[in-house]
Amino acid sequence: MSTQLRVIQWATGITGKASLKSILRNPRLELVGVKVYADEKNGCDAGELLSQEPTGVICTQDKKEVIELEADCVIYSPMPWDVEEMCEILASGKHIVTPCPYWFPFTQDKESAERLTEACESGGVNLHASGINPGGIAEMLPLTLTGLCNRIDRITMTEYGDCRDYGSEGVIRDLMNLGRTPEEAENNPVKDMLTSFWNEPIDMIAEGLRSEVVHYSSEHNYILANQSIETASGTIAKGTIALNNYRHIGKTKEGTEIIQEQIWFMDDITQDRLESKMEIPQDSGWRIRIEGDVNLVVDVRLDAPSQPERTQMGISLTGFHCANAVEATCKAKPNGIKTFLDLPLIAGTMGSYSIFD
Numbered sequence: 001m002s003t004q005l006r007v008i009q010w011a012t013g014i015t016g017k018a019s020l021k022s023i024l025r026n027p028r029l030e031l032v033g034v035k036v037y038a039d040e041k042n043g044c045d046a047g048e049l050l051s052q053e054p055t056g057v058i059c060t061q062d063k064k065e066v067i068e069l070e071a072d073c074v075i076y077s078p079m080p081w082d083v084e085e086m087c088e089i090l091a092s093g094k095h096i097v098t099p100c101p102y103w104f105p106f107t108q109d110k111e112s113a114e115r116l117t118e119a120c121e122s123g124g125v126n127l128h129a130s131g132i133n134p135g136g137i138a139e140m141l142p143l144t145l146t147g148l149c150n151r152i153d154r155i156t157m158t159e160y161g162d163c164r165d166y167g168s169e170g171v172i173r174d175l176m177n178l179g180r181t182p183e184e185a186e187n188n189p190v191k192d193m194l195t196s197f198w199n200e201p202i203d204m205i206a207e208g209l210r211s212e213v214v215h216y217s218s219e220h221n222y223i224l225a226n227q228s229i230e231t232a233s234g235t236i237a238k239g240t241i242a243l244n245n246y247r248h249i250g251k252t253k254e255g256t257e258i259i260q261e262q263i264w265f266m267d268d269i270t271q272d273r274l275e276s277k278m279e280i281p282q283d284s285g286w287r288i289r290i291e292g293d294v295n296l297v298v299d300v301r302l303d304a305p306s307q308p309e310r311t312q313m314g315i316s317l318t319g320f321h322c323a324n325a326v327e328a329t330c331k332a333k334p335n336g337i338k339t340f341l342d343l344p345l346i347a348g349t350m351g352s353y354s355i356f357d
């Protein structure tokens with residue numbers, strides 16, 4: 001009998017395609033379905049989306065057909081996501097791993113946490129929200145590093161991203177507010193929801209430290225484009241936001257600060273096309289800084305010759321990490337929302353794969 005876990009890839013945008021590639025490579029996973037939205041992908045073989053050999057799995061826009069498939073897990077990667085839909089998938093008896101919310105919703109969004117938990121219980125399954133930021137680099141890595149430390153005064157996770165080659169308009173404009181006017185960013189209908197999303201990793205880190213956050217604050221600084229800038233997600237018009245610096249800060253009851261910082265920009269690191277400049281040490285990647293009686297700085301860099309390749313690698317990490325989390329998510333007990341605090345170490349999988357294949 002096959003011991004493979006049967007997986008559905010739900011949406012095949014930039015991160016969804018990375019997950020799809022990872023499912024197809026992983027001998028412990030079997031692709032059994034692909035849900036797509038785009039008309040031109042409907043009816044295509046999944047392999048075709050990746051310019052690979054045919055897989056025999058045909059992509060479909062038909063949600064009902066996908067929900068009715070026999071499968072263990074769905075990697076759910078749409079934009080936008082839908083909590084109702086997530087509940088429907090869970091209640092149908094399929095685990096979900098997703099780069100979308102909800103990473104640690106128990107404090108910021110109790111209502112969604114309860115609905116998702118009920119759906120998990122009714123389907124006898126789990127939900128694990130992962131990715132990179134939030135996800136593996138925003139929470140799991142800082143928490144892992146705290147295990148090397150003693151007194152901890154401040155934990156800062158900073159993401160640096162030259163986002164010109166990130167081709168998702170939905171993520172770049174609706175979530176990151178790049179290419180928007182400051183007024184549009186301020187009045188973004190999802191502003192409060194975004195704040196709660198950046199607070200979720202903060203809450204998870206605090207919980208991991210056996211503490212809790214007693215005060216939240218945030219700062220938003222931005223720099224406008226001094227000329228129009230062409231990017232994979234469209235033109236960034238002169239006078240709109242071309243660099244966003246968000247800082248979300250949680251203070252624990254012991255006074256430790258946990259900071260999630262994003263520096264996203266639409267220029268190269270010289271920032272010549274911006275109205276002013278900010279000190280940015282790397283064009284893509286992350287810095288984790290822990291301050292206390294030991295000061296630790298860990299830089300995560302993407303080693304590739306060009307910025308488009310670094311962007312592609314950075315986004316791929318999100319999709320790969322989701323696929324790597326499928327086994328742990330499917331095995332976890334009791335059923336419910338499973339965060340990094342509930343799951344064992346999520347490592348890559350070699351299986352029968354050989355780099356010489």
Ligand SMILES: NC(=O)c1ccc[n+]([C@@H]2O[C@H](COP(=O)([O-])OP(=O)(O)OC[C@H]3O[C@@H](n4cnc5c(N)ncnc54)[C@H](OP(=O)(O)O)[C@@H]3O)[C@@H](O)[C@H]2O)c1
Pocket residue numbers: 010011012013014015016035036037038041077078079080081099100130131132133134135167168169170171175318
């Ligand atoms: N946690 C993290 O680290 C992290 C990092 C990056 C992204 N994300 C999240 O991952 C998700 C996917 O991001 P991405 O970069 O892959 O975005 P993307 O390239 O824009 O892909 C989104 C996909 O959603 C599908 N879609 C189209 N219209 C839709 C609709 N009306 N409702 C629902 N889905 C629709 C499409 O799938 P088809 O192409 O198959 O038709 C599209 O390609 C987003 O929700 C984003 O917030 C998380």
